[in-house]
Amino acid sequence: MRTGWIIVFALVVLVSLAAFGYAVYRRISVLTLGQKEMRWDNIGQRIYNFFLYVIAQRKCAFGEPYGIVHFFIFTGFIFIALGELPLFFEGLFPSFKFPFLGTNFYFLYLKDIMSALVILALIIAAFRRWVLKPSRLYRTLDAAVILLLIFGVIVTDWLTSGARIALTNSTVPYPVYNAFASLLRGLSAGSLTAVQEIFWWAHVLIVFGFLVYIPSSKHMHLLAAPFNAFFKSLQPYGGQMRPMDLEDEDIEEFGVGRIEDFTWKQRLDSLACAECGRCMDNCPANLSGKPLNPKQLISRQLKEHMLEKGAMMLKKGLKSTGEDAAGELEKIAGEDPQAAEILQKSLIGDVVTADEIWACTTCMNCQEQCPVLNEHVNKIIDMRRYLVMTESDFAPELQTAFRNVEKNFNPWGVGWADRASWAKDLDVKLMSQESNVEYLFWVGCAGSFDDRAKKVSVALTKILKAAKVNFAILGDEEKCTGDFARRAGNEYLFQSMACENVEVLNGYGVKKIVTTCPHCLNTLKNEYPAFGGNYEVVHHTQLICELIKSGRLQLKRDVSLEEQVVVYHDSCYLGRYQNEYTAPRELFKVVPGVKLVEMQRSRNRSFCCGAGGGRMWMEEHTGQRINNMRTEQALAKNPHVIGANCPFCITMLEDGVKEKAEVEGKVKVLDPSELLVKLLRD
Structure with missing residues (x-):
């Protein structure tokens, strides 16, 4: 490579790295505007979580049929990224051979095979997104650009390496590289040299273009998700609520009424979101036609507002837009009305509606299914806290329930x-x-x-x-x-x-x-x-x-109870919140004549009854009733009994059965203890 081209390559590298670094710096600066939160405890567990959820892809790879497609894209991408390291040295020092990555047979063979698998996975992913068109996957320009960039990185590498092998008239034991070399061997030496140089530069520009593009795209999750896994909450779902010091007389607002009131970790979630849609595909509010879409909430509404307002706050030197900044905001409004409009945009109202906030049943299915370990529910509860404790804005039914508890x-x-x-x-x-x-x-x-x-x-x-x-x-x-x-x-x-x-x-x-x-x-x-x-x-x-x-509880084993099919419903607060799926099932199986069957949505994917998060005391005014949807899922198994383990679930499911005239009085909703009590010895 001539000296001039080396200089050009060096400039491409420097400019790309500078642009990438600046873009990442801006994202990190926006995160720092959030409230403090301690997530540095138990480093050993956090390192384990990193390997479990990032390297091993525990939630992403094997949580659903298409997860394996992402697994090959992710794993192959690691080999491809490592294989790009010699590119730096090849561009700056053409005769230098990068140790191991540039010469090791096993690494190069695996890279060759994994690249082919990535291409196959990309084709499947593209077919699924743009042909099958599942609602959870948005068909955006951003998604198309990412797929084309990955495709371009691999194909230009194959063409460059194939031309190089053909030019030297050598044979390598790498099947894909060899195939491309065979395709190009009919070209002259001059043409092969041209093909090698053209596609080498194309490869360089695509690689560094990809690098610059990542922080501004949904693939920012490539950088943010590993940190999200490391900083994952180590508390069970039910212990993850942010504590509130109600005795602090300096607090003027409770809950989250502005984007900067979220913690840095809550804001990191938005950057880590991979927009896979698993949350919306399992959210009872979304599936029943309510306004809440957890994917839209995290990856669009909160993220876009955070980046827009955060950038403006950094530009204007603001740490907050609360009462303490009223004077500065008034001054900005006089000098720059457009900036003031961004800074004064209401989180609740302009960005997220109250109906979205109140639609959540706190079932935790979104969080359970999220492969990048985002924490959706507590953000919603923090915004509810603001509505209730700062604005006194909540449904009359809740007011009645609150008053009943007080009295x-x-x-x-x-x-x-x-x-x-x-x-x-x-x-x-x-x-x-x-x-x-x-x-x-x-x-x-x-x-x-x-x-x-x-x-x-x-x-x-x-x-x-x-x-x-x-x-x-x-x-x-x-x-x-x-x-x-x-x-x-x-x-x-x-x-x-x-x-x-x-x-x-x-x-x-x-x-x-x-x-x-x-x-x-x-x-x-x-x-x-x-x-x-x-x-x-x-x-x-x-x-x-x-x-x-x-052996403390002796049951009659010779009783003759009628045979009955029991379809079991996992309650959210025993299942996902406590990770208890076995005990209730074992009790139903103890009862003579019981045949236990499962719904399609069961165990950690169980569908909510609709009563959690205070919804027990609120009316459903939009979409389908969640309890009716769950009842229909149970009745699809033609049961005699719908098994449940929670008083709220029993009430909601019984109400659902009553809506079905053809089964009312024929299908019962029972807790396992109600069957077991019939087996007690006299």
């Missing part, structure tokens, strides 16, 4: 003194009578006041007594855990309930708790520790399984 410590509004009435004929001990028990049975609001849920409370009580478990209840000392209030944005009400409950529980020295409500389970287990409440909390299906296996 009677339960969202039903039933007098708190009647909390233990369900157990009046069951001889159940109160903690005030005897606190030295093995388990506290946390009945929950539904189990105490809802007529349907009371049946599960009674069934569990009989089972615990049959197993001779020493337990007690709190009676009228038990109050709502505050789960729905927290997820509906009323952090003040949640913390009030949490502190009062923890005081009572710690006063009795409670160590172990069993509950029939997965929402109570999650709150007591994962959220109360932040308020001084540390307990071993189990779901009743888990405890019953343990009692059966240990």
Whole structure:
């Protein structure tokens, strides 16, 4: 290569790296405008997560049929990227042979094969996006450019290497390179030299063009996703809520009302989003026709607003656009109205609508399926906090539920003194009578006041007594855990309930708790520790399984129950939140005559009943009713029984069955304890 071309190559490299570095710097600068958040704990676990989710592609590669296509693109891209390193030295020092990567037979052979597999995967990906056209994949110019760039990198490398092999009239053991050399061998030496140089430069320009393009495209996730995996929350889903100091008198606004109020990690999620659409493909709000689309929320609405407003804040030297910056914003409005319009754009209203925020059921399916480990739900709850605690803007039905909890410590509004009435004929001990028990049975609001849920409370009580478990209840000392209030944005009400409950529980020295409500389970287990409440909390299906296996619970095995097909529904707060999928299924299988079948959406992909996140107390005004959709999914299996493990799920599914006149009265919705109680020995 002549000296002049070496200089040109060096300039291409320097300009490309400078442009790439500047673009990345701008993105990082925008992230720093977010609130602080500590994500440096447990480095060992974080390194493990990096290898598990980035290198091994755990969620991306094997989570669905097309995941393997991405696996080959990703793995092949690594070989291709490593193979580009010798390019730098080849351009600057033509006679230099880069050690290993430029000469190692095994690496070059794998690179040759992997490049071919990447091309095949690209063709499949393009066919899927532009021919099959699944709704979750947007057919954008950006997506087309990325595919063409990867395709161009590989094909120009093949042509360059093929021309070089043909020019030297040599044979190499690399099948694809050899194939291209064979195609070009009929050309003259001069033509082969021209082909080599032309496609070498084409390769160089595509590679460095790709490098410059990445930070400004959706493929910024190539750079951001590895960090997202490293900084993944190490808390269970139910323990990931951002803490709020309600006693800080300097706080003027609660929740997130401006994009800069999100933490740097919450903002990083937007850059890490690969726009794969798995979240929207599993979101009950989106699938039922509600305004919320988690992919659109993260990758478009929040991301575009963050980048636009962040760039303007950096330009104007602002760290915030809150009340403390009112004077500066007024000055900017007088000097640059266009900039002021960007800076004063409302996050809630102009960027995200209130209907989108309230559509979420907090089922966590979006987060569970996300291959780059984005955390969607807590952003929505943070915006709910702003609406509820700063703007007092929420549905009248929620106002009623909030007031009921404030007055009677339960969202039903039933007098708190009647909390233990369900157990009046069951001889159940109160903690005030005897606190030295093995388990506290946390009945929950539904189990105490809802007529349907009371049946599960009674069934569990009989089972615990049959197993001779020493337990007690709190009676009228038990109050709502505050789960729905927290997820509906009323952090003040949640913390009030949490502190009062923890005081009572710690006063009795409670160590172990069993509950029939997965929402109570999650709150007591994962959220109360932040308020001084540390307990071993189990779901009743888990405890019953343990009692059966240990021999403490003896069941009649010779009973003759009617044969029945049971289709099981995984509740979000026991399944995804607690990763418990086995215990309820094992209990149904214990019952003679039961044939357990699965819905298409089950286990960690289970479809929500629609009651989570405070939605139990709100009406659905748009799209289909989520509980009806889930009921239809269950009825498609022609069951006699729809199995459930949560009082909210049971209520929602029973309502769904009632909507179907042809099955009402024929299909029951049952908790496993309601079947097991029939097997108790006399």
